[in-house]
Amino acid sequence: MSDTLIPEHLKYTVSHEWVLKEGDVVTIGITDHAQHELGDIVFVELPEVGQTVEAGKGVAVIEAVKTVADVYSPAAGEVVEVNTILADDAGSINRDAYGSWIVKIRLTGALPSDLLDASGYKAQL
Amino acid sequence: MLSVSGASHTDDFLKAIPSHLRLNKPLALASGLSEMALSREVRRMAGKNRGLTDLTTFLGMGWTKHFIPAAVDSIVSRSEFTTAYTPYQAEASQGSLQQIFEYQTMVTELTGMEISNASLYDGATSLVEGLVMASASTKGRKGFAIARSVNPRWREVANTYAPSSNWSFHDIAWDPSTGMLDRSGAQAALAGGQIAALVVQSPNAFGQVEDLAGLSELAKASGALLVVAADPLSLSVIEPPSTFGADIVVGEMLGMGIPTSLGGPGLGLLATRKSLLRQMPGRVVGRTVDADGKRAYCLTAQTREQHIRREKATSNICSNQGLMVVSASVYLALQGPAGLAEVAEQCASRLAYAREELGKAKIRPLFSGTAIQEQAFALASGSRARVEAACKTAGLLPGVWLADYISGIPADTILVCVNETHTRADLDLLVATLSTAGGI
Secondary structure (H helix, E strand, C coil): CCCCCCCCCCEECCCCEEEEEECCEEEEEECHHHHHHHCCEEEEECCCCCCEECCCCEEEEEEECCCEEEEECCCCEEEEEECCHHHHCCCHHHHCCCCCCCEEEEECCCCCCCCECHHHHHHHC | CHHHHCCCCHHHHHCCCCHHHCCCCCCCCCCCCCHHHHHHHHHHHHCCCCCCCCCEECCCCCCCCCCCCHHHHHHHCCHHHHCCCCCCCHHHCHHHHHHHHHHHHHHHHHHCCCEECCCECCHHHHHHHHHHHHHHHCCCCCEEEEECCCCHHHHHHHHHHHHHHCCEEEEECECCCCCCECHHHHHHHHCCCCEEEEEEEECCCCCECCCCCCHHHHHHHCCCEEEEEECCCHHHCCCCHHHHCCCEEEEECCCCCCCCCCCCCCCEEEEECHHHHHHCCCCEEEEEECCCCCEEEEEEECCCCHHHHHHHCCCCCCCCCHHHHHHHHHHHHHHHHHHHHHHHHHHHHHHHHHHHHHHCCCCEECCCCCECCEEEEECCCCCHHHHHHHHHHHCEECCEEHHHCCCCCCCCEEEEECCCCCCHHHHHHHHHHHHHHHCC
16 A cells, blocks of 8 residues: 555545535545545545535445446535536546546534544555 | 244145135045055146146236247256356356346337436335335435326235235226326326326226326426336337336336246346436346456446345345346347337237127227227126136136226126237237127
C-alpha cells in the first residue's frame, strides 16, 4: 500500500471515506485505496439535496463493474450539494479520488472524534 | 419433516392438487413384479395419457405453441450451450455473452425499447419485476392500476407478491362494447395519487389488440409509468409499445423456439428505457473491445443482482434463462423479421377462417376488435359440458374457458388460440365440434 495516495490535510474513516471539514459543512469522497479496490467505477447513485443523513448510514452508492459499495456519512446532517459531474463521469473517481468529491453535508452536530488522520488511515490499511 | 413443516400427514403436501385429480388409492400393481415387468406395466398405464402431441390443441393464454425448426434443437443441444450454467465468470464465456447480446438486440428490435435485460424466468415473473421497477422509479409507490384483461395467471403471480411488498391493485374493467381498456376506469384507478404504474396487456386476455394511444399520457399525468405486457409474435405485425410511450415492456417468449412442454420452462422478456437501467433486474451484456482492440462482450450492468448488491439486492431473480435464451434467439434469427411476421399472418388468417366458419353457427367473437393468434368466442349459453364431452371424443382441446380465470365473463366463453401448424382439417374439426355442441 506504499503507493496509495493519502493527503495529509484530510480526515479518514475506516470505511474508506475521506472527509474535509470547512465550517459546518463536510465534503465527502472515497479514498484512492477504495477506488483501487473497487475497480472501474461505472455509476454513482447520488442522494437528493435536502435529504437528511444519519451518522454511519449510507449516503451514496458506488457501482463498479464487479461490485457495489455504499458511501457512509461520517456524521448526521443534511445534504447541501452533490457532485453532479459524477452522473456523466463516474470514472473520474478512479482518475482522481480526492478531486472527485461525492456529497457535501451540513453537520447538525460535531464530527465524531474517532476519524483518522493520514498516518492513522495508512496504518490500518 | 412433518413437525418442522407443520403438516400432520404427508398427504398435506399434496393439497395443492385438486382432490378429483388425485389417485386416492394405491396403484393397481401386482406384488413381487420384476423391474422389467414393472416398467412395462407402468409404461402401459402411462400410455393412456393423451398429451399435446396426441390431441389437436387450441390452448393459449400466454403459452402459445408454434412450429420449432429442427435447426433450433440442433444448435441448442450442442454441449457448449446445454452444459453451461449462467456465466458467473462472465468474460471467460464469450460465446454465452455474445449469444445473450444477440438476444437483447432482437428483443429491443421487437419491442422498440432502448434496452433489454438478459431475460427472466417467464412472462409472469417479468410482469412482477416490471412492477418492482415501476415502484422503485416512483419513489416507492405501491399501487398499480391494472387492467382486468391482463393475463389472469400472471396477475395471480403478481398477487402473491402483494402482501410482503404492501402492494395494492386497482382493477380497471374492460369496455363492455370493445373488450379494450375502459379509459374512464383507468383514469379513476390512477387518481389515487400513489399509483406506480398503469398496467395493460396487448393483445389482452381476450386476444384483442389494445389501443395504447394516449395511455402513456394518462399514466404520466398521475406520475405513473406505463407497463405493457406484450406478445413477441404479435409485435412482428403491430406497432411496438415504444411507439405509444411505454416505459417497461414485459412478455413471454415461450413459443419462440421454446416448446410448451408441461407449460414450461418459459422465458421472460423485459425491456425498458435507458433511464430505468438502474432499476432493471437481471443483467445486461454489452459489446466492447478487449486490450488488443478486438471485439469482446462483457457484463455491463447487473445493478440489482445478489452477487453484486449482496444483502441490498432488490431482485430475487438474478439469473437469466440461458438455454431458453439460446432457443429463442436461434429461432428469431432463423425467422428474421419477415419470417416472424409471416408466422403471425399465418396465424391471423387461420383465426379469420375459424371466425368466419364459426359465424355460420352463430358463434361470434366476444368482442369484435383486431385479434392475431387468439380470440374469445361466445358459445351457446349452457353448452360448456356438451362441448367438453364432444371435444373429448374428437381428441380436441378447443381452448381455455375464460370464466375459470376472469370473473364477469359468460361461462361458455372459450379462448381459442391458433397457430401456423394447424391444417385446414384441424380448423374444420374445431369448427364442426364447436358448432355442433356449442352453436347457437
